[in-house]
Amino acid sequence: MMRRTGWIIGLVVLLVTLAGCSSAPAPAPAAADQGSGTPKNSAESQAWPRTIKDAVGHEIVLNKKPERIAVLHPVYLDYFFALDEPPFAAANLTEAMTSYATLQPYAGKAAIQDLGSGRELSLEKIAESSPDVIITFKGHIDAVYDKLVKVAPVIQIDFSDSWDHTTMLCATIIGKEKQAEAYIQETREMIKKTRDKLGDRTKMTFAMLRIDGKANYFAPGTKNTMYYKADGFGLPAPQGYPADSQTMSLEALAQMNPDYIIFQHDIAMAKASVKEKESLNVWKSLNAVKSGHVLFFDNSLNTASVLAVRLAAEKLMELET
Numbered sequence: 001m002m003r004r005t006g007w008i009i010g011l012v013v014l015l016v017t018l019a020g021c022s023s024a025p026a027p028a029p030a031a032a033d034q035g036s037g038t039p040k041n042s043a044e045s046q047a048w049p050r051t052i053k054d055a056v057g058h059e060i061v062l063n064k065k066p067e068r069i070a071v072l073h074p075v076y077l078d079y080f081f082a083l084d085e086p087p088f089a090a091a092n093l094t095e096a097m098t099s100y101a102t103l104q105p106y107a108g109k110a111a112i113q114d115l116g117s118g119r120e121l122s123l124e125k126i127a128e129s130s131p132d133v134i135i136t137f138k139g140h141i142d143a144v145y146d147k148l149v150k151v152a153p154v155i156q157i158d159f160s161d162s163w164d165h166t167t168m169l170c171a172t173i174i175g176k177e178k179q180a181e182a183y184i185q186e187t188r189e190m191i192k193k194t195r196d197k198l199g200d201r202t203k204m205t206f207a208m209l210r211i212d213g214k215a216n217y218f219a220p221g222t223k224n225t226m227y228y229k230a231d232g233f234g235l236p237a238p239q240g241y242p243a244d245s246q247t248m249s250l251e252a253l254a255q256m257n258p259d260y261i262i263f264q265h266d267i268a269m270a271k272a273s274v275k276e277k278e279s280l281n282v283w284k285s286l287n288a289v290k291s292g293h294v295l296f297f298d299n300s301l302n303t304a305s306v307l308a309v310r311l312a313a314e315k316l317m318e319l320e321t
Contacts, residue, residue, distance in 0.1 A: 052173060055138040055158040062153065065175050066132035070152070073118050073136050075159075078102050078305035079170040083179060086110035089129040091118035101298035102307040127151045133173065163187075163226075163306045187310055194313040195234055201319060204259035205238035207288070210302070211265050211273050212247050220264075221245045226304060227262075233316060254282050260319075261288040264297040271296060295319075 049063040068088040071077060074096035080087050081103065090096070093114035097107050115125045121144060126134065131152040137159040141148055148154050155173065157166060164184045171180030195202065208227055210218040221244040226232030238256035242248075253261075263270035274294065277283040288294055297315060301308040 048175070050172070050175075052155055052169075054156045055161070056156050058154075058156070060133075060153045060155050062133065062173070066173065068130060068132045069135060069174075070115065070126060070129055070131035070133070071135045072115070072121060072126075072140060074100065074103075075137075075303040075305050076135050076157075076170070077106075078303065078307040079167055080174075081106045081110075082167065082183060082306050083171055083174065083176050085174050085176065086112060087135075089113035089115050089126075089131060091115045091121065096300075100300035102300045102303070102305065102311055123147055123151070135170075135173070163304055163309050167306045183306070187306055187313075190310055190313045191233065194316050197317045198233075198235075198319065201260075202234060202236065204236065205241075205256075206235040206260045206262060207238055207241055207253065207256060207258035208262050208264060209253075210263070211269055216247050216249055217253060219246050219248055220302075226309065227312070232309075233312070250277060250280070250282055254286060257285075257287050259287050259291065260293040260295065261286070262295045262297055264299065264301050266299045267296045 048065060049061055052060045052062065054060060069080065069085075070089040071080070071087045072091045074090060074092045077087065077090055077093075077096055086106070086109070090112055091114075093112055097103055097112075113125075113129050115129065116122045118140075121141070123144060126148065134148055134152050134154045136154070136156060138156045139159075140156070141154070145154065157169060161169075164187070167184055168177065168180050171177050206227065208220055208225055210220065212218045219242050221242050222228040222237050223243050224245055227235050228237055238258040240252070240256045241258075263274070274283075283289060295315075297312065301312050
């Protein structure tokens, strides 16, 4: 798998964001309904067994707190590390722990089995890890679901769900709802602090971009990233920036002429793309270029996980006029 670009660019660009999780209480077992939009499994519902309703409508009964969690996409490493409950096994572990900015603070702090490629899952490796529960995103394991469910219960999460809802769902799986509530509130305060710190810069325009591999840019769209959302960082998009994901040329970017450009991609690839355009007059004419406001954020922030949101907040608070 390429750096996170190769793994999620097709899916995350369309569904994410710096985007980016629902449950319904029951006396016993407790329930988490991913599809309802709001987690309802309260911190008081700590009893086991409990039932989790996942993004595809399956009801998964957990008889006790799972100790051996296997995640088949590295984005869920973010959530379980945030909850102080690193998984027992994970796909794409080595790349994630060595390359993703969201996970650098946790590198070397947990012994986790590497399940290999998340794109070409090894059922043998997954079975050998003897998981109590398997977690991945909806649509990832359709072709092998019947085989996976014989290994352990499988919980599928909607990749496009919000960071706070996904945090609460993951917390419900391990019985850490109270910790999740506090962490979510702290993260929301970070978002507000970021907006306050940005001050007058919230009146300037920001173009969030990725590289499409063909000398063009890819705009995730205002609907697909929390950078632009009212309950997110609330950054203004330049006129002409699309609501949905869209490929654009340098000339189209020049017409938007944003005050800031944020490349959220593999940083080396993004810098190489910029290097190719540095001598072009159309590039040099951009307000963001003339002001030195071309920024490079790590590709891992595209997951819009809770750790991605917090890291984005830190980076935005460091901006200078």
